[in-house]
Amino acid sequence: MQQLTLEHLEAVALGHGDVRLSDSDLEAARKAHRFLLQRIESRQRIYGVTTGYGPLASTYVSPEQSALLQQNLVYHLCSGVGEPLAPSQVRALMVARLASLLRGHSGVSPLLLERLVLWLKEDVVAEIPARGTVGASGDLTPLAHLARAMSGSGRVSLQGSGWIPSEEAHRRLGISPLQLEHKDAISLVNGTSVTVGIAALNAMQAQRAVKLSALLVLLYAELLNGHREAFHPRIGAIRPHPGQQQLHGWLWRLSEDSAALKPWRAHSLPDMPCGLALNRDLPQDAYTLRCAPQALGAVWDVCRQHADTVACELDAVSDNPLLFAEDEMILHGGNFFGQHLAFASDHLNNAVIQMALYSERRIARITDPQRNNNLPAFMQPRDTGLHSGFMGAQVSATALVAELRTHAMPASIQSIPTNADNQDIVPLGTVAARRASTSLEQLYQVLAIETLVLAQAVDIRGDATLSEASRKLHRWAREHAAPLLDDRPLAEEIDTLSHALSHPTSVKPLMALFD
Missing domain, CATH: 1.20.200.10 (Fumarase/aspartase (Central domain))
Structure with a gap:
């Protein structure tokens, strides 16, 4: 994907444009993912991957529990409230998150990136409550609702439909929900993509x-x-x-x-016997x-x-x-x-x-x-x-x-x-x-x-x-x-x-x- 412009993002968000990835687009992300797996295998301490989150980061988590750790991150952050974000805003934040993850510094699996592209193509819009984020570790709460939907839970709209279970949407598309592991979940939620998509x-x-x-x-x-x-x-x-x-x-x-x-033209003063001319046009x-x-x-x-x-x-x-x-x-x-x-x-x-x-x-x-x-x-x-x-x-x-x-x-x-x-x-x-x-x-x-x-x-x-x-x-x-x-x-x-x-x-x- 070429450098993302505001015009392109808006077009995709409104359904008037698309996003396509080539092998070269994915190469940096694949390289970072391989590097991450090597570091996990060597049992390096990596925040949110082999540790707990926030003030619980002093807790060491075995790599064997990677998928559960990522799932629990999504679950505990799915605490948003209020009306859902507009479909155009959800599509915009997906494009923005995709652009960030593609740069090859997050370590997500290539399948996650390909799935974001598929969701944009098929117009799958997660139900994301508008309120609940302070924007400090990025937009944790709303992005967690996206991660939840991509994992087959929560609700989505499919091609402009009303809300349906995410699992049902996956069945209709003939795909399996994502299993988020290693660094997939934390990279998906840990960014400014909701803010920048709306902005x-x-x-x-x-x-x-x-x-x-x-x-x-x-x-x-x-x-x-x-x-x-x-x-x-x-x-x-x-x-x-x-x-x-x-x-x-x-x-x-x-x-x-x-x-x-x-x-425009230059104006001259009229003849004024007493020196004043009142009530003239301004x-x-x-x-x-x-x-x-x-x-x-x-x-x-x-x-x-x-x-x-x-x-x-x-x-x-x-x-x-x-x-x-x-x-x-x-x-x-x-x-x-x-x-x-x-x-x-x-x-x-x-x-x-x-x-x-x-x-x-x-x-x-x-x-x-x-x-x-x-x-x-x-x-x-x-x-x-x-x-x-x-x-x-x-x-x-x-x-x-x-x-x-x-x-x-x-x-x-x-x-x-x-x-x-x-x-x-x-x-x-x-x-x-x-x-x-x-x-x-x-x-x-x-x-x-x-x-x-x-x-x-x-x-x-x-x-x-x-x-x-x-x-x-x-x-x-x-x-x-x-x-x-x-x-x-x-x-x-x-x-x-x-x-x-x-x-x-x-x-x-x-x-x-x-x-």
């Missing part, structure tokens, strides 16, 4: 959200007849944050054919329009920093102990400690919340007849008062932002000792990644509401002066939701549109605008 999906969703927000900002600015001047790249050139410069570039290019925005716009490159540019920088951290982790080995077969060394350390991902996920979470807040402020202005450039209140085109248009949807957007703000406390600083104080610091990266995932889901709900509102404004005002990018966004929206003439329930449409906005295949035509 990788978050990275892709967050970057698309910035681009969608840029398109919504452009349409919002055109509907308000804003000044294109704020998008000028020369402004970004003298404040060289890469994200801000990127947003200036995107917005300036996408708006170049707009006749709705006020073009030469610049409210911050939701004027500061778009700065607001979204800062978010883009956070998204890129987060993505870089995740990509680095996908290229890493998160396990303990680590085997270096070529040097005949086994080293004990802490590569399973997910602090990098914890910090990155918390940082991303704040940027996601800011995007939602920014969207809600745009919704508030464009639905307010005192500030929306003569559009109707709450975008109700007729019988306003009898009909309320998007009034309820705007309140929902406000409620979503308020709830998101309660999720802003960082997880990465909430360390609490556990495991008889063996794990006396813990990073809680998985909590941070799951929280960012939830925040992204709610962000897309806010963006869905904004999309519906702005599309309605185009229906009312017409699209003759809009940029091609805004017309394309409007056409896309109308493929997923009809105009609002009389009041109707919008909950299902918001849900449908939020899923469409968040799905890479659905928004591919819109993302092409940024190529």
Whole structure:
């Protein structure tokens, strides 16, 4: 398997891509496995292989009890609680764990690696409770539930089915459950792969959200007849944050054919007999329009920093102990400690919340007849008062932002000792990644509401002066939701549109605008 990219991981997680292994892919893992077996045969003391776990590592375990030791590790760690992880998240963590184990420093059996590939191919998804890991020795608890399922216990979904016993899924596939022995179980559970799998999906969703927000900002600015001047790249050139410069570039290019925005030009003062001219048009716009490159540019920088951290982790080995077969060394350390991902996920979470807040402020202005450039209140085109248009949807957007703000406390600083104080610091990266995932889901709900509102404004005002990018966004929206003439329930449409906005295949035509 070539170096794993975020794009490839997402494609496999969503069932749009696959993973294939060649003999050369497996060679490093086979070499490490042979080296491990030699060291076990020589009765070397190896944590988790010939010893107990955690504070029980002072206990020596005979190699003859290897399979029982690995089984008991899985059993005692299968203590997760809460709703199961989403199928895409489970597939993502399997890809991430496979990538780490393939690097040849874990010593797992080649059969385990081949079985992970088979499960991805056949779409076998283990039931993995979302809560119960502190991310310190990696994601022990959720990965143990994967190991349990691969061993023929617990429940799985097979090709999108409901939950069935893992043993039954193995029968249908005509294969035997794995017997985890030697170092298979500890290597399977002892890594950051749940955190990095979820974080990788978050990275892709967050970057698309910035681009969608840029398109919504452009349409919002055109509907308000804003000044294109704020998008000028020369402004970004003298404040060289890469994200801000990127947003200036995107917005300036996408708006170049707009006749709705006020073009940039130098202004002269009018003749003023008394030295003052009151109640003239403002030469610049409210911050939701004027500061778009700065607001979204800062978010883009956070998204890129987060993505870089995740990509680095996908290229890493998160396990303990680590085997270096070529040097005949086994080293004990802490590569399973997910602090990098914890910090990155918390940082991303704040940027996601800011995007939602920014969207809600745009919704508030464009639905307010005192500030929306003569559009109707709450975008109700007729019988306003009898009909309320998007009034309820705007309140929902406000409620979503308020709830998101309660999720802003960082997880990465909430360390609490556990495991008889063996794990006396813990990073809680998985909590941070799951929280960012939830925040992204709610962000897309806010963006869905904004999309519906702005599309309605185009229906009312017409699209003759809009940029091609805004017309394309409007056409896309109308493929997923009809105009609002009389009041109707919008909950299902918001849900449908939020899923469409968040799905890479659905928004591919819109993302092409940024190529």
